[in-house]
Amino acid sequence: MTRLPLDGMRVADLSMMWAGPFATKLLAEMGADVLKIESPSAWDNIRTLIPFPADSEPWNASYYFNTYNRQKRSVTLDLAQDAGRDVFLRLLAHCDVLVENYRADVLDNLGIGYDVLRAANPQLVIVSMAGFGKTGEDRSLVGFGPVIEMMSGLTSLTGYGDDGIPYKCGVSYGDPVGGQMAAAAVVLGLMQRRRTGTGTVIDLAQRETGAAMAGEAFVAASRHGTDQPQWGNRDPRLAPQGCYRCADQDLTRWEGTATPPVPGTEEQWVVVAARTDAEWRALARLVGRDDLAGLDLATRQQRHDELDEVLAAWARQRTAADVVAEVRAAGATAGRVHDTVSVHDDPQLAARGHWSTFPHPHMPDGWRQPVAAWHRVGEDRGLRARAPLFGEHTRTVLTELLGCTADELDELAAASVIGDAPINPGVG
Amino acid sequence: MVAQPLDGIRVLELGGGLAAAFATHLLAGYGAEVVRVDPPAHADAPPGMTEDQEAALLGGKRRIDADAAEVRRLAGVADVIVEDLDPATAAHLAFDPAELRAEREELVVVTISPFGRSGPDRDAGATNATVFATSGMMSLTGDPERTPLVTGGSQALHVGGLNAFGAALSALFGAQLHGTGAWVDISVQECLAGMLELYGPGGAYGLPPTLRFGNWHRACWALYPCSDGHAGVFCLERQVPSLFAAIGDPELDDPRFRDPLQRPDNEEELSASVIGFMVDHTGDDLLQIGQQRKIPFGIVRRPSELLEAPALRTRGFFDEVALPDGTVVTTPGRPFLGLGWTAPDRVHRPGEDTDAVHRDWSTPAPGGVA
Incomplete structure (x- = not known):
């Protein structure tokens, strides 16, 4: 059996919401034993962000939580209690990595600052991923993914370009990119430890990861003294490129359900582009406009609005799948704007086994989850384990790693240091 | 000098695209020796990186010209190959990762492409926007009354590069x-389709498609105008009381706003109150209030503003890089603190290092895994 690169590495995961759990999801996919540590009185909010009133344990029933926390083990420990901190520090001696995405001051407030953590295990690789880092003037700012995206410069670059309005990404974009960078930081820290024999502390400001994703915009501002314009769906290096509406899709299967589709979701769209003169010639002929096929790039850019109208009229008469197939067959470039349902039926993603259905006790029919994007060719892409139930592995882990007795565990449970359900869960 | 985690690691960059360049930019910063084979210029090729992208991502790398035989030879002494070759060029170079790894199983090859190297779309060309479209993320972005919108700054390609960086490191550590x-x-x-927050999993769980929200998801999770630009407030339920206290409108004590189960029926009215508060304050005012009251406010910052931001300067985030014409530009530097980062001194000219690399890379690196 092939060994995964992080086989044998254990991660203490104090992270919550989306950025940190995204990082530790990647580490779990690469073989790490991730111990997701939550307190019975302060659990990962993602568990209860979406109400599931019909489920007896709604904190275990969230497709949001269960997608990004699979292949981890769940351990409960209340770090605000002395007994919980003590167990936690003993547990760290058996871990290689600690990941946390608390606000900058929270570890110290809990009495587990870096000096305490490193005393517990000098070989520990610690990755802190506060939104704005542990130092600097902005360290005490509070922020989630959209705030990170805005404060990193990324949001300013997104917009239609004709009204000056910046648009946030449709997802909390700062979170997954922060998580991807944090996973890389963990591995670098482990490589450094392998060379030096000692652990390290990595201070990852999610805002800086976001800014690193926009290097060209910072160069533009530095070099030319002005910020890049918002390009909308166009690209300054090629033309035309745009997003065009196609024939609508049928949504009747959701009519009359508890969550009927909202107006607008019947719309289907494609992005079509001509990267070169040759692609443009092919595209112009495809849409029946041979008279435009000879336009050079500069002219296409000048007459972009007119070309948009031509392409839009052609696309509106076809399904999105047909537009993509015809444009690609002609030799130009196109992509269907998949919605949050159709993306699960994309033939390319299906052919590559990108979705894997895995059952869960509170979601017995399973749902299609994305497998590891770091696809190691020749290795099985399927999921290995579901997301854990709240506290599912607490007793096993504390017994196996720390030798805790049943009496000790019962005592911890009686004091709510550990538990198998959140205390007073609500919504949010 | 501080030892770096990738000291002695040789990385070969092939393809010339932004995604591979971003991945190897990060590898170089943490100590790897990166050699970039510049793509040969030919008429009617899809556009390559812009000058600004090259300035941001090519600093500190050695740049060479190489034919198929030389690429093959260099691949034999590299520890890591990161490539975003288009299928035709890969075929022309006879570049075959499986074959290379059959000869040296410790070799790491990371291939980045729009749709992956298998499946019906494996050879399909793409732009940043067309591949972004196929992921589901574009359907969630933009004004619901207008077209779906691609995010700025070539994010699809950057995400590909960022994932390649992590994947290369994990594979190298495994080696x-x-x-x-x-x-x-x-x-x-695939990278982007796995980043659809709760909306992608919801679609997989039987919910109908989610319509893009624009800048407004709900009153307490939205981007608004403020008195000097645009600012957002993004509150979890536990932070809503602090926001209401900051707004100071006694009307907000009413259960129709306080109760999270009643609030969805009163979002429009609540939004009017929130937006009134936002437009009365500057972005900096809002940040200060947020710091004091632990409310997640944010400002839409422009790169030109961030170049002067005290927090980023204090943390030493930016690098200064000299371009071949002598111009010095500021670029985002190390993505995190705690491990040694080598700021690139300059961007080399295309082909500048061809002879030196031919000489230096004649045998496996002493510190690498090759």
């Missing part, structure tokens, strides 16, 4: 630990 590298096939579409 160091277990003796076996990997060929990692990164599909940009």
Whole structure:
């Protein structure tokens, strides 16, 4: 059996919401034993962000939580209690990595600052991923993914370009990119430890990861003294490129359900582009406009609005799948704007086994989850384990790693240091 | 000098695209020796990186010209190959990761492509926007009354590069630990399709498609105008009381706003109150209030503003890089603190290092895994 690169590495995961759990999801996919540590009185909010009133344990029933926390083990420990901190520090001696995405001051407030953590295990690789880092003037700012995206410069670059309005990404974009960078930081820290024999502390400001994703915009501002314009769906290096509406899709299967589709979701769209003169010639002929096929790039850019109208009229008469197939067959470039349902039926993603259905006790029919994007060719892409139930592995882990007795565990449970359900869960 | 985690590691960059360049930019910063084979210029090729992208991502790398035989030879002494070759060029170079790894199982090859190296779309060309479209993320972005919108700054390609960076590191660590590298096939579409927050999993769980929200999801999770630009407030339920206290409108004590189960029926009215508060304050005012009251406010900052931001300067975030014409530009530097980062001194000219690399890379690196 092939060994995964992080086989044998254990991660203490104090992270919550989306950025940190995204990082530790990647580490779990690469073989790490991730111990997701939550307190019975302060659990990962993602568990209860979406109400599931019909489920007896709604904190275990969230497709949001269960997608990004699979292949981890769940351990409960209340770090605000002395007994919980003590167990936690003993547990760290058996871990290689600690990941946390608390606000900058929270570890110290809990009495587990870096000096305490490193005393517990000098070989520990610690990755802190506060939104704005542990130092600097902005360290005490509070922020989630959209705030990170805005404060990193990324949001300013997104917009239609004709009204000056910046648009946030449709997802909390700062979170997954922060998580991807944090996973890389963990591995670098482990490589450094392998060379030096000692652990390290990595201070990852999610805002800086976001800014690193926009290097060209910072160069533009530095070099030319002005910020890049918002390009909308166009690209300054090629033309035309745009997003065009196609024939609508049928949504009747959701009519009359508890969550009927909202107006607008019947719309289907494609992005079509001509990267070169040759692609443009092919595209112009495809849409029946041979008279435009000879336009050079500069002219296409000048007459972009007119070309948009031509392409839009052609696309509106076809399904999105047909537009993509015809444009690609002609030799130009196109992509269907998949919605949050159709993306699960994309033939390319299906052919590559990108979705894997895995059952869960509170979601017995399973749902299609994305497998590891770091696809190691020749290795099985399927999921290995579901997301854990709240506290599912607490007793096993504390017994196996720390030798805790049943009496000790019962005592911890009686004091709510550990538990198998959140205390007073609500919504949010 | 501080030892770096990738000291002695040789990385070969092939393809010339932004995604591979971003991945190897990060590898170089943490100590790897990166050699970039510049793509030969030919008429009617899709556009390559812009000058600004090159300035941001090519600093500190050695740049060479190489034919198929030389690429093959360099691949034989590299520890890591990161490539975003288009299929035709890969065929022209006879570049075959499986074959290379059959000769040296410790070798790490990371391939980045729009749709991956298998499946019906494996050879389909793409732009940043067309691949972004296929992921599902574009359908969630933009004004619901207008077209779906691609995010700015070539994010699809950057996400591909960022994932390639992590994948290369994990495979390299595996090679160091277990003796076996990997060929990692990164599909940009897959990277993005796995980042659909709760909306993608909801679609998989039987919910109908989610319509893009624009800048407004709900009153306490939205981007608004403020008195000097645009600012957002993004509150979890536990932070809503602090926001209401900051707004100071006694009307907000009413259960129709306080109760999270009643609030959805009164979002429009609540939004009017929130927006009134936002437009009465500057972005900096809002940040200060947020700091004091632990409310997640944010400002839409422009790169030109961030170049002067005290917090980023204090943390030493930016690098200064000299371009071949002598111009010095400011670029985002190390993505995190705690490990040694080498700021690139300059961007080399295309082909500048061809002879030196031919000489230096004649045998495996002494510090690498090759």
